[in-house]
Amino acid sequence: MRAFVVDSFTDTAFAGNPAGVVLLDSPADPAWMQSVAAELRHSETAFVVVGGPEDEPKPLRWFTPTTEVPLCGHATLATAHVLGGDQRFDTRSGVLTCTALDDGWIEMDFPTDPPEPVDPPEALAAGLPGVTVEATARAATKVLVRAASAAEVRAVQPDHAALAAVPSRGVVLTARGDRPGGDFVSRVFAPQVGIPEDPVTGSAHCALAPWWAAELGRDPREATFVGEQASARGGVVRMALRGDRVGLRGRAVTVLRGDLVI
Known part of the structure; x- marks a missing residue:
């Protein structure tokens, strides 16, 4: 085949x-x-x-x-x-x-996979050293974490053993964008399913799009975004939010x- x-x-x-x-x-x-x-x-x-x-x-x-x-x-x-x-x-x-x-x-x-606010899981601080956690939320399969800056997202060296203790299929770290044309940056860590860091994660953006619509004050019924996943390989995801659906x-x-x- x-x-x-x-x-x-x-x-x-x-x-x-x-x-x-x-x-x-x-x-x-x-x-x-x-x-x-x-x-x-x-x-x-x-x-x-x-x-x-x-x-x-x-x-x-x-x-x-x-x-x-x-x-x-x-x-x-x-x-x-x-x-x-x-x-x-x-x-x-x-x-x-x-x-x-x-x-x-x-x-x-x-x-879409709209996340709901939650208290930070206990393992999060150890798993994301140096990150200033401003907000956390839980989607269907992932925990989302908003950092204070894109610089923190880019620089973090996660403790994968600690993140594996977070009860989810992955942790999405995100912050407002710091480059022209980008609304937000993110990185995705999923040691729970054998993926220390996923280079570019489409499914994570099903949760990121509605979350950032609320954070940026945009209409969740019709809004567009550009997300940069700041892994070593890097990638760009364009999003068109349409209520409970999102075009990736x-x-x-x-x-x-x-x-x-x-």
Whole structure:
């Protein structure tokens, strides 16, 4: 079967977030998919069934090196890129629609994940040394932390063992943007699911978009944002917030094509 490695949320090879993409003729055994994801070692590998009727959404699942996840932005973008842009996928988070835009970007229609304010988890201070925590919130699968400055977000050297004790699938550290054209910066740490730091995380922006709409005083029914994920590889996510849906826009570059023989 065909397999690919695609760098998502970037137009430059070896930047953004790499994802594995495996094309299946029929549904595969979950244990086998987990083994393939562990072998490829990307933060997520997508498995999409392309052998079904053309007019029906294609079944799509995502696996980290250690577990299956309910939603993944960069691997969905990578899959749509491999398949030609305009796609519909049947997933654990519902039907997701991807649309190729005229400027070469792809927009993914995702559900929002509005976070609710919470007290900082006990492990947070140890996990994010040097960060001034101004606010914390909990989304469906992640804890969001607003830092005092983008400089703190860029400079933090997290204690992954401490963050692994935070009861969530990941910690999203964010602050107001410090560069022209950017509304906010973020970094995402998910040692709980085998990902010390995710380079660019589409699903995190499903929570970041509504949170920053409130923080910046923008209309949650219709607002646009540009987010920079300030990992070592780096990447940019454009967002169009539309009530309980958000259009996540990104570009992607294929860096490897091959045959998976096992």
